[in-house]
């Protein structure tokens with residue numbers, strides 16, 4: 001008679017805080033016991049000598065998302081979730097993206113219709129709010145937050161997505177009232193527009209000019225501005241996909257002031273530079289994302305930010321477009337840098353590359369790695385402790401790593417639908433070989449073992465980390481400064 005549905009035997013388990021070598025007993029999709037020599041399971045996995053980690057939580061990815069310009073991402077919920085699982089991720093939080101004029105409620109329904117029949121691992125949704133009308137702010141968003149969509153992204157740039165400072169304050173005030181986490185894409189739109197116009201007037205069309213037009217100063221300025229606006233209303237804020245020292249130092253300075261400002265960076269800012277955009281013909285389009293990759297000094301600043309607590313989250317910002325007429329070349333074979341769809345793929349390599357280049361080199365310890373790739377995202381977005389850790393009662397979302405496995409990254413071995421990888425030929429040591437989602441073996445030794453549609457939707461709680469600071473800093477207390485009525 002088995003005590004458990006599944007027992008993972010004798011792995012070296014690491015969480016954001018603990019290290020232990022023991023068995024994991026799994027019952028009904030959850031971790032039921034952690035101990036030495038547990039009783040038998042109906043199925044057993046020998047993890048002796050293997051590293052056993054919480055499955056990754058990928059909290060920034062664009063899946064089956066229509067861009068504002070009408071371009072569909074190359075990955076749907078099947079290919080994106082399969083690719084994520086092969087890279088050791090067991091939860092994805094993509095965006096349900098509102099475009100101007102759309103009802104957010106309807107947008108969420110549409111994304112559910114796409115995800116439900118396809119996702120192979122569990123998923124939640126952030127919202128993208130691009131049209132904060134009275135209806136959206138007064139009715140749709142508060143109701144959606146209560147229904148488990150407790151985080152949303154806003155943009156300071158992109159013609160069709162950006163909100164102005166007034167709208168941003170409206171959104172912050174609502175997040176404060178209803179208990180949601182605001183994420184922001186911070187770049188100075190007018191600076192990008194001004195530089196881009198002049199580059200194009202001079203005939204500079206090639207992809208490499210994308211990096212020139214998205215200046216470091218513009219990213220730093222917008223980061224400073226959104227932090228100050230969030231501080232004005234005492235609302236926690238998460239700055240996504242940070243690429244520069246200029247932005248990172250703004251976040252660090254705010255944290256040093258005791259503010260609840262969080263940061264995220266991504267593989268493209270550790271492993272790519274603006275030189276990658278400078279390839280013959282249009283090839284550099286493969287590396288165009290916003291903000292763009294910078295230089296070696298910026299890469300070092302990102303590594304430092306991962307180590308010193310500036311960044312809580314390491315996400316892929318998987319924004320998959322093929323290098324063909326359906327994606328990067330939708331405006332023809334020689335697009336100007338303004339006509340190239342923004343985004344790079346990375347959902348599958350996120351964890352292995354950070355493990356290989358971060359943990360194996362000693363830049364990060366294993367606990368920092370787990371925190372950055374799983375636990376912190378679960379906490380910031382209201383999924384902890386169900387996701388993001390290995391603990392009794394948590395979902396049995398587990399990645400079993402062979403830390404000596406050597407892999408040469410290439411398009412052929414990845415499971416996304418993008419047809420290229422910016423990391424072609426890069427070597428990684430350490431890869432997840434068996435991946436469990438709610439106790440189901442999703443991936444084992446290169447095989448996918450679950451059906452499409454077997455992932456579940458995860459409604460998110462109000463994140464503790466999204467709560468205002470309160471009156472700990474009287475001079476920053478908006479209730480004192482404007483009167484509490486203003487914020488209700």
Ligand code: URP
Pocket residue numbers: 062185241288289290291317319342343344
């Ligand atoms: O270039 C990027 N990052 N594209 C995806 C959309 C976004 O801003 O995150």
Ligand code: ZN
Pocket residue numbers: 185240241290
């Ligand atoms: Zn963005």
Ligand code: ZN
Pocket residue numbers: 060061062317318319
């Ligand atoms: Zn993104």
